Amino acid sequence: FSVENTRNFSIIAHVDHGKSTLADRLLELTGTIDKTKNNKQVLDKLQVERERGITVKAQTASLFYNCDGKQYLLNLIDTPGHVDFSYEVSRSLSACQGVLLVVDANEGIQAQTVANFFLAFEAQLSVIPVINKIDLKNADPARVEKQIEKVFDIPSDECIKISAKLGTNIERVLQAVIERIPPGVIANVALFDGVVSKGDKIISAYTKKTYEVNEVGVLNPNEQPTHKLYAGQVGYLIAGMKDVTEAQIGDTLYLHKQPVEPLPGFKSAKPMVFAGMYPIDQSEYNNLKSAVEKLTINDSSVTVHRDSSLALGAGWRLGFLGLLHMEVFNQRLEQEYNASVILTTPTVPYKAVLSSAKLIKEYREKEITIINPAQFPDKSKVTEYLEPVILGTIITPDEYTGKVMMLCQARRAVQKNMMYIDQNRVMLKYLFPLNEIVVDFYDSLKSLSSGYASFDYEDAGYQTAELVKMDILLNGNHVEELVTIVHKDKAHSVGKAICERLKDSLPRQLFEIAIQAAIGSKIIARETVKAYRKNVLAKCYGGDITRKMKLLKRQAEGKKKLRKIGNIEVPKDAFIKVLRTQ
Ligand code: GDP
Ligand code: MG
Secondary structure (H helix, E strand, O other): OOHHHEEEEEEEEOOOOOHHHHHHHHHHHOOOOOOOOOOOOOOHHHHHHHHOOOOOOOOEEEEEEEEOOEEEEEEEEOOOOOHHHHHHHHHHHOOOOEEEEEEEOOOOOOHHHHHHHHHHHHOOOEEEEEEEOOOOOOOOHHHHHHHHHHHHOOOHHHOEEOEOOOOEOHHHHHHHHHHHOOOOOOEEEEOOOOEEEOOOEEEEOOOOOEEEOOEEEEEOOOEEEEOEEEOOOEEEEEOOOOOHHHOOOOOOEEEOOOOOOOOOOOOOOOOOEEEEEEEOOHHHHHHHHHHHHHHHHHOOOOEEEEEEEOOOEEEEEEEEOOHHHHHHHHHHHHHHOOOOEEEEOOEOOEEEEEOOHHHHHHHOOOEEEEOOHHHOOOHHHEEEEEEEEEEEEEEEEHHHHHHHHHHHHHOOOEEEEEEEEEOOEEEEEEEEEHHHOOOOHHHHHHHHOOOOOEEEEEEEEEEEEOEEEEEEEEOOEEOHHHOEEEEHHHHHHHHHHHHHHHHHHOOOOOOOEEEEEEEOOEEEEEEEEOOOOOOOOHHHOOOOHHHHHHHHHHHHHHHHOEEEEOOEEEEHHHHHHHHEOO
16 A cells, blocks of 8 residues: 555543444445444554553544545554543644544533544644534534534534534545545654755665655645655655554654664653562562563663662662653553562652762763652752653643642642633643652542543653752661652641651561651651560460461461561551552
């Protein structure tokens, strides 16, 4: 199939608006699946697989469709519907040139419709609005058309009204895919030197693959073919790349007869969320190791460093592009490889600007990145600390705006923008410190807005931050595993939370235990675990000897999984409860 006859598209929709049912009809109409069978959400099988963690990569169903005497290859790329997985949605959208945006004719535009639309819009895809369920008694397609025009600025005559359930107007959807979605992979290029024309053979410096140029042109702003592109021009190029992973941002393309050094600036995705990963049981280490290796072959954006913890044993420090990326990776490990892992609370890469030439020489860098709290340089060594920030977009029904703003403030966010996108829906933009959203921001946002607010974010660089290193002490002894980097303003609440969690998970011992959070020598939070009076053997005093032996044995086994801090025995379990995300 030539690129001209190929279309890559996705269906996006708010949950239950009919994405899966429409997919079934498209598969049937193109003969991809048999109409006589009782097809119910055929693509959802993929979704089920994904929920079990088997396919988090986008699935593609290829449909063949004849139109005006030509045969077309339509690749339907499945996206996880939930914006929780917007990381994956964006990734699969990046393989498409267009989307079908399905909206329920009765419910109208919902939060997820809006969030999904903006993902597609930002990826510069053609959006075909499809109003579904027109067979419903309460369907009001005219009202939904108006909403689409108002919120997305899409003329209402572009909406296709269908019933996926009854199969009404499905053919029109396929025709729109062919007419309104541009073909194949189109790479935006800037020409640095020479000329490129149709028919030239080019090589990608990144993949080393050779392609023949099928078309070149300029964007003004739609693709307009030209015969050639000259040095200094910015335009597009179609060269039969099958898959967008072949068209990497920042890649250098050169004529096959004139090899060149790749231009600088090729950036691969940078991990922004780091977490420790350990097997629950050390005997599982080798299995887990091979599972991690297999998964990272599939997903090269995960960075892996060996790490070890006194309490948790040998493990890794993994870097992910974002929180969802981390969750998906963890889910795949557990579900595809049956691995049970301890994932520690995620951290973000902080930076420190060193203060003296001597230190710069020692670290071989002026600015060091800290992904491990143990390597946090003391204030005396730095001129400033920096933290990563993101620009977050929140869309919420306006009745929740007040609560959302309070939540953002509590997360040290700075408001950048606020606008009504229709009569009662607000879009807020905030600059957030990344570490303030990595743990439970999304859950909090969802619960305070009864599930209606949606959230997404993009990278926004670094900002100065007053960071401190917080130690946890047990009767005055440092607990290395629990050292954390926190913002000065959050030290008290974070310290208190850790002390409380530790108090709940530490078993009582024969003496009192003071749990303290400290910054330098200053104690900022404290909890106490009272002494435990009876000893293990007391209850079988005078009882039979085998029972006594059993108890002693069990106690000895338990001890293997203990770590001694001073004279305090801390079971591994207690660390897990404090360190892990949930
Ligand atoms: P998804 O969550 O977007 O994949 O939605 P589904 O395709 O699973 O559909 C959700 C529900 O809406 C199911 O019960 C479908 O049978 C129903 N549905 C889908 N399309 C239509 C339609 O055109 N008309 C009616 N009446 N119901 C539909
Ligand atoms: Mg579905």
